[in-house]
Amino acid sequence: MRFSILASLALLPWCHAFAGNYADEFREGREAESRGDLPQAVDAMQRSYRSALEAGNVDYATAAGTNVLPYLYRQGKIIEAGQAALQMIEELNDYPVDDAPRGDAARRVQYFGYAERGLRAEGRLGQAWQMNRAAAETLRGKKVTIHSDGPSITVGEVLEMPSALRAWGWRVLEREAELLDIMGRSQEARVLLDQAAAALGTEWRKFPKPEHFYIAKLLASRAMILDFLGYDREAIAAQRELLAQTEGDRNLLPMRHNLQLNLLRNLSQWEGPSEQLLGEAREVAALMRDDLDEGTSRLIARMELELQDSKDALDVLHAEAMRTLEAGLEFEAVYSGRDSLIARADQGEDGLDSEFGKLLGKMRAQGNKRGEPSLYREYGDYLLNRKRPAEAIAMYGEARRLTQAFGWTLHEPALIFALFKAHFAAGNIEGARMMLAELEAFLRHHAELPDSRRVKAEVSRALALAKLGEKDAARATFKLARELATNLPDYQKRWLKPEVEERVLNEAPTSPTPIAGVPEVHLQPLEISSIALPGQSARTRFVAFNSSATGTAGKLVIEGPGATASGDEVQLQSGRPAAAVDLPRVLAGGGETQVRISIAAAPEVTEAVVKVRWETAGGTSTKASCWTVDWTPDAKRSVVLDASMLETNPFRSVSLFHEIALPEGSVSIPFRLRSPVDLRLEYYDPRSGDLLAVDANGNGDFTEAGDLHIQGPDGIAAAILPILPGKDPQGIEVRIFACDGSPAPMPSPALTLESEVYRGGEWVKEAESVLR
Numbered sequence: 001m002r003f004s005i006l007a008s009l010a011l012l013p014w015c016h017a018f019a020g021n022y023a024d025e026f027r028e029g030r031e032a033e034s035r036g037d038l039p040q041a042v043d044a045m046q047r048s049y050r051s052a053l054e055a056g057n058v059d060y061a062t063a064a065g066t067n068v069l070p071y072l073y074r075q076g077k078i079i080e081a082g083q084a085a086l087q088m089i090e091e092l093n094d095y096p097v098d099d100a101p102r103g104d105a106a107r108r109v110q111y112f113g114y115a116e117r118g119l120r121a122e123g124r125l126g127q128a129w130q131m132n133r134a135a136a137e138t139l140r141g142k143k144v145t146i147h148s149d150g151p152s153i154t155v156g157e158v159l160e161m162p163s164a165l166r167a168w169g170w171r172v173l174e175r176e177a178e179l180l181d182i183m184g185r186s187q188e189a190r191v192l193l194d195q196a197a198a199a200l201g202t203e204w205r206k207f208p209k210p211e212h213f214y215i216a217k218l219l220a221s222r223a224m225i226l227d228f229l230g231y232d233r234e235a236i237a238a239q240r241e242l243l244a245q246t247e248g249d250r251n252l253l254p255m256r257h258n259l260q261l262n263l264l265r266n267l268s269q270w271e272g273p274s275e276q277l278l279g280e281a282r283e284v285a286a287l288m289r290d291d292l293d294e295g296t297s298r299l300i301a302r303m304e305l306e307l308q309d310s311k312d313a314l315d316v317l318h319a320e321a322m323r324t325l326e327a328g329l330e331f332e333a334v335y336s337g338r339d340s341l342i343a344r345a346d347q348g349e350d351g352l353d354s355e356f357g358k359l360l361g362k363m364r365a366q367g368n369k370r371g372e373p374s375l376y377r378e379y380g381d382y383l384l385n386r387k388r389p390a391e392a393i394a395m396y397g398e399a400r401r402l403t404q405a406f407g408w409t410l411h412e413p414a415l416i417f418a419l420f421k422a423h424f425a426a427g428n429i430e431g432a433r434m435m436l437a438e439l440e441a442f443l444r445h446h447a448e449l450p451d452s453r454r455v456k457a458e459v460s461r462a463l464a465l466a467k468l469g470e471k472d473a474a475r476a477t478f479k480l481a482r483e484l485a486t487n488l489p490d491y492q493k494r495w496l497k498p499e500v501e502e503r504v505l506n507e508a509p510t511s512p513t514p515i516a517g518v519p520e521v522h523l524q525p526l527e528i529s530s531i532a533l534p535g536q537s538a539r540t541r542f543v544a545f546n547s548s549a550t551g552t553a554g555k556l557v558i559e560g561p562g563a564t565a566s567g568d569e570v571q572l573q574s575g576r577p578a579a580a581v582d583l584p585r586v587l588a589g590g591g592e593t594q595v596r597i598s599i600a601a602a603p604e605v606t607e608a609v610v611k612v613r614w615e616t617a618g619g620t621s622t623k624a625s626c627w628t629v630d631w632t633p634d635a636k637r638s639v640v641l642d643a644s645m646l647e648t649n650p651f652r653s654v655s656l657f658h659e660i661a662l663p664e665g666s667v668s669i670p671f672r673l674r675s676p677v678d679l680r681l682e683y684y685d686p687r688s689g690d691l692l693a694v695d696a697n698g699n700g701d702f703t704e705a706g707d708l709h710i711q712g713p714d715g716i717a718a719a720i721l722p723i724l725p726g727k728d729p730q731g732i733e734v735r736i737f738a739c740d741g742s743p744a745p746m747p748s749p750a751l752t753l754e755s756e757v758y759r760g761g762e763w764v765k766e767a768e769s770v771l772r
Helices: 022-034 038-054 058-074 078-094 105-121 125-139 155-159 163-182 186-200 209-229 232-245 250-270 275-287 296-307 311-326 330-346 353-365 372-385 389-406 409-425 429-445 451-467 471-484 490-496 498-506
Strands: 521-524 527-532 538-546 552-561 564-566 569-573 578-587 592-600 607-616 625-631 637-641 653-660 668-674 680-684 691-695 719-722 730-737 751-759 762-771
Touching: 022 038, 022 058, 038 058, 058 078, 058 105, 078 105, 105 125, 105 163, 105 330, 125 163, 155 163, 155 186, 163 186, 163 209, 186 209, 209 232, 209 250, 232 250, 250 275, 250 296, 275 296, 296 311, 296 330, 311 330, 330 353, 330 372, 353 372, 372 389, 372 409, 389 409, 409 429, 409 451, 429 451, 451 471, 451 490, 451 498, 471 490, 471 498, 490 498, 521 607, 527 538, 538 552, 538 578, 538 625, 538 653, 552 569, 552 592, 564 578, 578 592, 592 607, 653 762, 691 719
Parallel strands: 527 625, 569 592, 637 762
Antiparallel strands: 521 538, 527 637, 538 592, 552 578, 552 607, 564 569, 607 625, 653 730, 668 719, 668 751, 680 691, 680 730, 751 762
């Protein structure tokens, strides 16, 4: 699906400027800029652009346009700059691209850069990513439009570019990594930046000077991602190396100041907060110009709060949140707002649930998946600290699911321990033991953890063992952690001091009174109706979710023709006598389990019925869910889901699994749901957990604010499910959220979502999913 950009471009106020002397207007714009009169500079450069274009002078037109965009951008008009860039790209389509060193390819790639920034500011992340790929195509010497697409840029390509274009190649590469990071694909961003760092080596300053800024920015971004992913020591080393490499370069001074601040912040977390580090950070901040000061006061306030309680620092965080919001800096405002909110929560302020929900909504409107796992965890901390462990379990569980989907391995042990604490606080000792077992399994399977992360995980294990009264095992784990921590700074060993260990071990183990209430298990879907082609098998899956904090034991009972169990899957054969299969399961509080079911066709059999229910160890059971399969040429499918979980909390969701038949000769399947009311739909590959797409309002258009899609065939914006080797049908998981924290709007008696697959050049309805 193409996105509707051109219609909005006609609204730009300068589209009908009169022709004039473009050279004089160009000079007028430069003079206005030198006086600091950016609005006048924009007006003059817009007139120069229009006059030059009408005169057929593409060199002057692109030069004027290249000035219009930063002048708008510097006024905070990021979206307007993006819209102007999109219009210029379209208007320049009739002119040839000259990719010679002094041609206009370098200018046009800047247009795509501003278009990318504008679309990102609107939350249209899929389109922003497409613009960056179009910029890569421009650098390859191709004539591209705002609808063009192509492969993402590679390090090898940039190295082979002529010097006049290579600087822009580094910029496109750095932005490729940045976009991947925002989408939660931080590991892929790290790989790309690692490749660039390896190719550049330590002697990168031998490259021509025009390339130095973007090379340095790229290397600084790499250090930031290393830090985010948990590679503390490597991030600090990369920052120190880059500072040494750029020593004395006044052209890189603003970038160096930012780098110094980030290094001091990292050292504060690595070596421990101190007055010295805080003072050095303040000295660096004092050197920075106001227009480069975004986020500086926020960073220093956070450093101060880590060192000591400070009302002044709290006030700074609140003021920074207000400033960025009023300035229209939406992306910065989300993180400023989050810092302020978390600081208030840490100070004990209550009644913040709605603010957490609003912050999540703003983050989602930006297409910012990177921030979601942390916000889920932070909301979980808030709930746990207010003695609401059952709710905290659900938040930590979703944070962990997203963390696993994004491959943020080093973040996972802390989330497992958070789940342990929440289960323990809820009185669910069995669930706490399950989390401890998962933490131990994680440590066995990830021997490659950096020492700093492994020590933290071992300390968490020791604390968990102590809480469960296993003092000898806890003492042995503390000993192991001390041995592993030999090369760490003292601050990273603060939990390993003998007096801390003794205090933990001497505290009598406390088993809180379990939260009253019987575990409540929800089985999804309630009903499935499938119509399969004659002779073909049908597949589906069911999920049992424990919405309470207390764990429960029971079993999934599957009844149907010829039912047999094969591992975690149940296979049925139509036409055979009915049989029942029991799958024993233990459901932790907030946990879920699923079962995949397949049924084979048989000659002369046109219908089969399968029933699934959850039965507790005490013999009580849920109402049975029903799967009906009909074999006719008109292959369709419907699913009925219990939508009661779409409550007034935007953090909660229900899951829909959709099985898709394999089209002949395809390498991927474009898929979408369409809802008649606003629902947030997130699409995942259940085989890997990878995020495939986001439709922020559920209308089937993946090109709007808050949406995300990955590059697909024929330029289709959709959830693109890759086909893996094998003959089994492919599945897709859709997580359904209420959009804004309000109850999901449910038309009476039910809400029908249409499931469609893109085949033969058109969208084909394949199924219906019903919420009630």
